[in-house]
Every structure is written in C-alpha cells, then in structure tokens.
Amino acid sequence: MNWTQKPWAAARLPTHSRLLGLSAMAMLCCAGTASADDDFAWTASRLQQEKASFAQRQQTVLADRYDMTDRPATGATMSRGKPLQDGVRVKLPRGVTWERLAMLSPAEIKASNLWPAGFLPLPHPHHEVGGMVFPRVVIAETLRQTERDLTRFDLDFDLPDYFLPEFPPPLYLTTRSDLGDVSQGKLVTLANFNALFKDILNPKQLEGLRLLLTPFPQQQFNATDDRRSLKAHTGVACLDCHANGHTDAATHTSGDVRPNEYRHRIGTPSLRGVNIQRLFGSQRALKSVEDFTEFEQRGAYFDGTPADAARKGTNILERGSQVHFMAEFQALLDFPPAPKLDLFGKLLVAKATESELRGQALFFGKGQCASCHTPPYYTDSLMHNLKTERFFQESTVNGRTASADGPIKTLVLRGIKDSPPYLHDDRLMTLADTVEFFNLVLELKLIQQEKQDLVAFLRTL
Numbered sequence: 299m300n301w302t303q304k305p306w307a308a309a310r311l312p313t314h315s316r317l318l319g320l321s322a323m324a325m326l327c328c329a330g331t332a333s334a335d336d337d338f339a340w341t342a343s344r345l346q347q348e349k350a351s352f353a354q355r356q357q358t359v360l361a362d363r364y365d366m367t368d369r370p371a372t373g374a375t376m377s378r379g380k381p382l383q384d385g386v387r388v389k390l391p392r393g394v395t396w397e398r399l400a401m402l403s404p405a406e407i408k409a410s411n412l413w414p415a416g417f418l419p420l421p422h423p424h425h426e427v428g429g430m431v432f433p434r435v436v437i438a439e440t441l442r443q444t445e446r447d448l449t450r451f452d453l454d455f456d457l458p459d460y461f462l463p464e465f466p467p468p469l470y471l472t473t474r475s476d477l478g479d480v481s482q483g484k485l486v487t488l489a490n491f492n493a494l495f496k497d498i499l500n501p502k503q504l505e506g507l508r509l510l511l512t513p514f515p516q517q518q519f520n521a522t523d524d525r526r527s528l529k530a531h532t533g534v535a536c537l538d539c540h541a542n543g544h545t546d547a548a549t550h551t552s553g554d555v556r557p558n559e560y561r562h563r564i565g566t567p568s569l570r571g572v573n574i575q576r577l578f579g580s581q582r583a584l585k586s587v588e589d590f591t592e593f594e595q596r597g598a599y600f601d602g603t604p605a606d607a608a609r610k611g612t613n614i615l616e617r618g619s620q621v622h623f624m625a626e627f628q629a630l631l632d633f634p635p636a637p638k639l640d641l642f643g644k645l646l647v648a649k650a651t652e653s654e655l656r657g658q659a660l661f662f663g664k665g666q667c668a669s670c671h672t673p674p675y676y677t678d679s680l681m682h683n684l685k686t687e688r689f690f691q692e693s694t695v696n697g698r699t700a701s702a703d704g705p706i707k708t709l710v711l712r713g714i715k716d717s718p719p720y721l722h723d724d725r726l727m728t729l730a731d732t733v734e735f736f737n738l739v740l741e742l743k744l745i746q747q748e749k750q751d752l753v754a755f756l757r758t759l
C-alpha cells in the first residue's frame with residue numbers, strides 16, 4: 299500500500315513527515331494492522347505531541363523578526379475603541395539604523411544581507427502543513443454561541459491578540475448608514491443573525507447572510523479521517539474568517555502556488571467595501587464577488603485540490619439562488635466612518651491636525667503613495683509588483699522560501715487602521731512598519747518627522 303493514499307496523509311506529508319521525524323517506513327509498518335479509527339487516533343496523538351515544537355519554532359522566528367511587546371498607541375484606536383499598536387516593530391539587522399539603510403541601494407542591501415527579516419514573507423504558523431487557523435478569541439466565541447469548535451489539534455494561531463483587529467468588529471451597512479454599527483457589539487452567527495437583521499435587511503439579503511454564516515466541510519474541518527479537528531466536523535462558514543463582514547485575522551496558505559515552500563501565508567482580508575473593488579484575491583484577480591464566492595467553496599477551502607473537495611463533501615452553490623444572494627449581502631458591507639475625510643477622501647482642513655495634513659501632502663507628493671492608492675478609497679484596483687526580491691537572497695525559513703512575491707493587488711487603505719497585521723501575508727504588525735517598508739521599497743529617503751506624519755495620515759483613513 300502506498301502510504302500517501304492513507305486517508306489522513308495530507309498532500310504535503312513528505313516534507314512534514316521528515317520534519318516530524320516520522321518515516322514513511324514507520325507509517326507503513328503500523329498501517330497494515332490498525333483500523334481507520336486507530337489510524338486517526340494515532341495521527342492525532344502524534345501531531346499533538348509534535349505541536350509544541352513547531353509552535354516554538356514559529357515563536358523563535360517572530361521574536362527574531364519583531365518587537366512583539368504590547369505597546370498601545372495613545373489616542374489612536376480602531377473603530378470600536380481597541381487601541382492601535384504603536385511604533386516600528388520590525389527589528390533592524392545589527393549595526394544599522396533605518397536612516398542608514400535608506401541610504402543604501404537595493405543591490406547594496408542585498409549584497410550586505412541587510413534587508414530586515416521582518417520584511418521577508420512570513421511563514422504560516424506551521425508552513426509545511428498549512429491550512430486554515432483561527433485566533434483563540436474567534437474559537438472561544440464561536441464555540442460559546444454555536445457549539446462548533448474551530449480548534450485544530452495540530453496547531454494554534456501564532457500572533458498575540460493585541461496585534462489583531464478588534465473582535466468582534468463593528469458592521470456597517472451601505473443601505474443603513476444612519477444606524478452606524480449594526481452588530482450591537484456581537485459576533486454575528488447563525489445563532490443571532492435573524493434577531494439582529496430581520497428588520498433591516500430584505501429577505502434576499504437575509505438569506506445571503508444566512509448562507510455566509512452556514513458551515514460547510516473544508517480541508518481541515520470535515521467528517522472524514524483526513525481532518526484536523528478531534529471530532530468529526532460540520533465545517534467552516536465564510537464569516538468564521540470574515541467575521542462580521544470584516545476580518546478576524548484567521549490565516550491560511552494560498553491555494554494557487556506550488557510547491558508548498560513558495561505558497562504565501564495569507565491573512566483574511568476585510569470584505570468591507572468589496573462593492574468598490576474590481577479585483578478579488580491578492581493574486582487570483584477574479585473579476586466579481588460572485589466568482590470569488592463560488593470559487594472559495596469549490597476549491598480554495600480545499601487548498602486548490604478539487605479531488606479533496608469531492609471526497610470531503612464540497613458544497614456546490616447554485617448561482618442564481620445562492621451565490622447572488624451571498625454576493626448581494628457582501629456588497630452591502632461598508633467601510634467604517636472616517637469623520638475627518640471629505641467627499642473626495644481628502645482631509646477636512648478644519649478637522650485635521652497639522653501632522654495629519656503634512657502626512658497627506660507626503661502621501662500625494664514625495665511619498666508617491668497615491669500613484670497606486672488613489673482616493674477616495676485608496677486603491678487603483680490594479681496589481682503591482684513591488685519587486686522586494688531586489689533586496690534579498692532567496693532563503694528558506696520554517697518551510698517558507700522567501701522569494702519574489704510577484705504582482706499583488708493594491709490593497710485598499712480606506713479603514714486601514716482596523717485591519718492589522720499588514721500586507722497580504724500579515725508580515726507587518728503596525729502602520730509604522732508599513733511606512734518603513736515603503737520607504738525602502740520606493741527608495742524615498744523620508745526623515746523621521748515625515749514618517750510620523752504619514753502614519754498619522756493613514757490612521758485617519
């Protein structure tokens with residue numbers, strides 16, 4: 299028997315098993331005598347035993363790359379009041395300052411190995427096995443409300459809560475902006491959505507929301523032995539990741555890259571403002587929310603492996619009566635209020651501080667940010683290749699090969715303070731990190747005051 303055909307043998311087990319110290323021989327020897335139940339219990343117990351060492355490996359990389367301390371900013375919060383984290387968290391290589399680094403050319407930075415490691419692609423919490431992982435707060439609240447447990451027995455989420463979006467996040471509807479946040483401070487689930495929304499949505503939108511909250515089988519959460527939940531599982535809902543139509547920072551590995559070490563870690567993007575977007579997915583560039591909705595169900599949930607989807611219980615959505623309803627609800631999700639912005643997305647002079655106004659001038663001037671992040675929503679709806687590989691040699695860390703990212707869509711900056719961590723793979727913890735990143739990538743040579751002003755402006759969007 300070929301061990302890769304074992305039901306619990308994940309597609310990428312070869313690398314994984316080497317790391318776990320499990321040899322294919324060891325698996326072969328036990329497989330013949332054990333029942334499927336024993337196999338599952340054995341796999342679960344082995345992976346649970348190995349879990350701590352991989353978690354430790356990831357924490358070591360995080361501590362090497364970032365200042366991971368809890369340092370809330372004063373007077374700057376997300377929409378419902380969670381403090382933003384302050385300061386640059388990416389660590390500098392020994393012996394250089396940000397100012398010195400900015401004076402070097404990309405080739406010099408690469409030759410001297412001075413690219414800060416925190417600017418490299420961030421590995422998934424356990425990159426070799428990948429798949430969807432939920433932050434602890436999400437698991438706890440989902441369990442409390444719906445008795446559905448999103449815990450994986452083989453791995454935990456890796457970043458502390460203070461670097462994540464507020465949870466549960468507020469929910470704003472384009473159709474009822476008079477109401478402000480309509481979530482009433484709750485995580486919207488199957489258990490409460492009807493009471494919360496029956497009087498403010500039409501029946502079609504309500505049905506779309508119900509489908510977005512309904513769990514369906516996925517790669518790691520299903521009823522087969524090839525799952526990563528201890529108990530057979532009903533699955534995962536769209537809004538388990540896009541909590542309240544925003545994001546809870548659940549992470550994943552992108553389905554569309556092979557081999558595995560080149561796959562991007564991929565943080566859940568907010569669905570706020572999908573109505574003004576033209577490209578969906580950081581690299582897939584699908585052209586409609588409808589397409590993305592269908593696509594998530596059929597393939598992405600299963601790491602882009604349709605055969606797994608068929609085996610584990612994929613749920614094919616019907617375009618006319620389901621996909622459109624779900625898309626219609628998604629299109630109602632609005633950005634959070636930005637009281638300092640005018641109708642063109644620019645600062646209202648009477649409301650803005652001096653620093654914010656200077657930051658705006660930099661954003662549209664010396665910083666060149668607006669050539670890609672165009673107002674009023676601060677995206678040009680295009681993909682751009684930032685070519686960060688100009689700055690570093692390819693190398694592999696924790697199973698992730700740092701390499702060229704390729705073209706990525708211009709992420710929307712409207713409401714950006716609510717969506718840490720930053721970049722498609724969550725490699726940057728704070729807005730100050732994003733400014734240092736673009737200062738090098740665009741070779742801007744900003745001075746300290748200019749960087750602070752840009753951060754102040756980003757917080758107003």
Ligand code: HEC
Nearest residue numbers: 430535536539550564565566567578579580581590591594
């Ligand atoms: C496991 C977490 C998870 C679940 C469950 C999930 N998504 Fe996503 N969603 C993501 C991630 C991660 C991306 C980014 C993908 C990429 O960049 O390639 C994404 C992207 C999207 C986008 C494109 C947003 C943009 O700005 O480009 C839409 C629309 C979307 N999801 C809708 C859905 C729908 C509808 C469902 C349910 C059918 C769903 N998602 C289920 C994590 C999830």
Ligand code: HEC
Nearest residue numbers: 665666667670682706707708709719720721722723732736
């Ligand atoms: C050449 C186009 C381009 C320019 C110029 C540009 N950006 Fe971006 N920006 C992008 C792209 C593409 C991404 C997504 C990159 C990724 O995820 O790897 C991005 C991402 C970001 C993010 C993170 C968004 C998120 O949701 O995580 C921030 C913040 C940001 N840019 C700020 C800036 C600032 C500030 C400037 C000017 C100093 C700037 N950008 C200039 C294209 C650009």
